[in-house]
Amino acid sequence: MSAHRPIxxxxxxxxxAGVAxxxxxxxxxxxxxxxxxxxxxxFHAAALLALANAGGQRLRGLSALLFVAGCLMFSGDLIFKAVMARSLFPLAAPSGGVALILGWLxxxxxxxxxxRI
Incomplete structure (x- = not known):
């Protein structure tokens, strides 16, 4: 399966999930x-959409993986705290933030x- 589909x-x-x-x-x-x-x-849904259509982008898969992991940890922790009144796991939000920054880098x-050709 080509990388653009899962991205x-x-x-x-x-x-x-963002709208909801x-x-x-x-x-x-x-x-x-x-x-x-x-x-x-x-914001990262739009970035992932751009990556899905970025032909030839060398680090597209790594960027997408970091964006997805970062969104899951950062937003997931905030959502989990709102619903369950406790953290997803220790340092989930900061770890997610670091993953998002690394994805942009x-x-x-x-x-x-x-x-690539």
Missing amino acids: GLSAGIAGA TLAVGAHAITDANLDVAGSILL AVAVGALLPR
Whole structure:
């Protein structure tokens, strides 16, 4: 299976989860950082969609993996805290933030590498 399909699937799931998280944060569970979690998911859904269609991007798979892992840990921890009143696991949100930063750095490095034919 080509890399664009699972990355595109991840983009769609992250986008849907982002919208749902923002809606729950606006209407049901307020003051729980769900706006931050939803925003992270939506921003990275767009980035994943771009990666899914970035032909020749050398580090596309690594960037996508870091984005997905980062979204799961960062937003997942905020959502879990809002619903369960406890952390997903110790340092989940900061670890997710680091993964997201590394994903963006992989995008930057990949842009500097020669394109594949």
